[in-house]
Amino acid sequence: MTGCAASTDRVSSSLGDTPLELHPQVALRPEPFGALAYHYGNRRLVFLKHPDVVRVVRQLGNHPSLDDTLRACDINPKRWTSFATAIQSLITSEVVRERSITG
Amino acid sequence: MSAASLVEQMKGGLDAPICLTWELTYACNLQCVHCLSSSGQRDERELTTAEAKAVLDELHDLQVFYINIGGGEPMVRRDFFELLEYSIDRGIGVKFSTNGAFIDAEKARRLAAMDYLDIQISLDGIDRATNDAVRGEGSYDMAIRAMDNLRDAGFGPFKISVVVTRHNVDQLDEFKALADHYGAQLRITRLRPSGRGADTWHELHPTNAQQRQIYNWLLAHGDNVLTGDSFFHLNALGDESLPGLNMCGAGRVVCLIDPIGDVYACPFVIHEEFRAGNVRNAGGFTEVWKRSDLFTELREPQSAGACASCGSFDACQGGCMAAKFFTGLPLDGPDPECVSGHADHDLALVGAGTAPRPAMDHSKPVRVSLSKRPVLT
Numbered sequence: 413m414t415g416c417a418a419s420t421d422r423v424s425s426s427l428g429d430t431p432l433e434l435h436p437q438v439a440l441r442p443e444p445f446g447a448l449a450y451h452y453g454n455r456r457l458v459f460l461k462h463p464d465v466v467r468v469v470r471q472l473g474n475h476p477s478l479d480d481t482l483r484a485c486d487i488n489p490k491r492w493t494s495f496a497t498a499i500q501s502l503i504t505s506e507v508v509r510e511r512s513i514t515g
Numbered sequence: 516m517s518a519a520s521l522v523e524q525m526k527g528g529l530d531a532p533i534c535l536t537w538e539l540t541y542a543c544n545l546q547c548v549h550c551l552s553s554s555g556q557r558d559e560r561e562l563t564t565a566e567a568k569a570v571l572d573e574l575h576d577l578q579v580f581y582i583n584i585g586g587g588e589p590m591v592r593r594d595f596f597e598l599l600e601y602s603i604d605r606g607i608g609v610k611f612s613t614n615g616a617f618i619d620a621e622k623a624r625r626l627a628a629m630d631y632l633d634i635q636i637s638l639d640g641i642d643r644a645t646n647d648a649v650r651g652e653g654s655y656d657m658a659i660r661a662m663d664n665l666r667d668a669g670f671g672p673f674k675i676s677v678v679v680t681r682h683n684v685d686q687l688d689e690f691k692a693l694a695d696h697y698g699a700q701l702r703i704t705r706l707r708p709s710g711r712g713a714d715t716w717h718e719l720h721p722t723n724a725q726q727r728q729i730y731n732w733l734l735a736h737g738d739n740v741l742t743g744d745s746f747f748h749l750n751a752l753g754d755e756s757l758p759g760l761n762m763c764g765a766g767r768v769v770c771l772i773d774p775i776g777d778v779y780a781c782p783f784v785i786h787e788e789f790r791a792g793n794v795r796n797a798g799g800f801t802e803v804w805k806r807s808d809l810f811t812e813l814r815e816p817q818s819a820g821a822c823a824s825c826g827s828f829d830a831c832q833g834g835c836m837a838a839k840f841f842t843g844l845p846l847d848g849p850d851p852e853c854v855s856g857h858a859d860h861d862l863a864l865v866g867a868g869t870a871p872r873p874a875m876d877h878s879k880p881v882r883v884s885l886s887k888r889p890v891l892t
Contacts, residue, residue, distance in 0.1 A: 441531065442530070445521060452580075
């Protein structure tokens with residue numbers, strides 16, 4: 413775990429405030445280690461390696477930002493930095509994407 | 516969780532397969548000398564359309580994301596498109612392997628209109644002579660015509676699938692160029708001594724020097740080339756691992772459903788010893804995957820056996836179970852293509868005709884062996 417020592421309730425000014433969601437073309441399958449994510453568009457298989465990450469990813473679309481999701485999922489703020497890293501890599505692999513807030 | 520512990524988790528098995536191969540029929544218009552399922556003629560016990568759909572319903576409930584359909588030549592089945600559409604409608608993507616014989620312009624347009632579909636055209640030589648010596652006369656033109664049709668129909672990036680042999684290993688760059696030419700993706704896999712491959716493996720499998728060639732080529736191009744994780748035994752050649760999970764997934768993350776519904780640990784072990792059950796039995800595929808004795812056993816920690824004292828075991832994992840089995844080697848010893856040559860001694864001691872034979876043979880009555888093929892000019 414690479415969490416910073418200070419108890420912060422913001423993961424980063426940019427990502428933490430961003431509204432996110434599970435990509436609509438991605439299916440999650442629960443597994444003992446977390447979940448498998450499959451993207452029907454780019455056909456990529458991605459491993460979500462912790463059940464808490466799975467919980468957060470599923471909830472992203474129900475909250476205004478990543479920070480709010482982490483708070484709602486009761487994730488210890490000491491772990492937020494590592495969650496931000498995990499979510500960033502899921503954005504790169506298109507499992508998670510930015511949510512456009514229109515209407 | 517580190518990548519290593521993830522692999523350990525995978526070895527313990529998943530709730531459903533990641534990579535499920537389903538051979539729809541043993542019927543085939545070709546008679547490739549290395550066919551892993553000894554295909555040729557249809558088996559009268561093959562699953563009916565209704566039975567196949569019931570299996571797809573199960574796979575949907577298990578959340579299997581996609582399946583690899585093969586054969587035989589799967590397009591021979593009259594209900595091929597019906598099953599394809601049923602699967603995709605149930606959210607199960609399909610990748611199917613074909614020799615391309617039945618992809619005419621009209622079929623190519625039909626395939627191009629479908630979502631969540633990947634097509635893999637088999638080609639084992641960059642020229643007619645190299646390919647047709649293994650896959651049969653006319654098969655090169657057949658594959659190229661299918662690729663042309665898919666391109667003209669705007670299918671998008673299909674895959675070109677190559678089994679690497681002693682005779683095409685020098686053509687890897689050209690295969691890559693061909694794939695680039697079509698906007699396709701190259702996939703290369705390892706030749707196994709399975710099915711009719713048991714009879715031709717000794718003549719066709721890459722030499723030790725060629726194995727290094729494959730390893731180096733994959734290190735240079737691996738990110739853009741698919742391998743189905745099939746060359747993990749080559750990791751003993753250097754410090755750098757090939758892309759992929761680098762483990763044997765048989766019965767853990769991978770399995771095979773054959774045309775008559777038998778479930779095997781992987782596509783390369785069609786033999787009684789690796790048959791876990793049948794989808795027609797009570798509980799169907801799900802029961803076999805979750806509770807069969809064979810799969811339970813494969814998910815337990817495996818012994819390194821004779822490889823335990825070798826420093827490369829962590830890298831190569833002792834290689835491929837199917838390759839050992841069908842060459843008559845013990846399963847807890849080195850792969851017949853062990854890059855350190857640790858299997859050479861035992862392999863030389865395996866008497867002719869003593870290695871286990873593939874369980875079923877659906878070859879057409881007239882067998883055409885590699886040596887009897889006409890020399891093409």
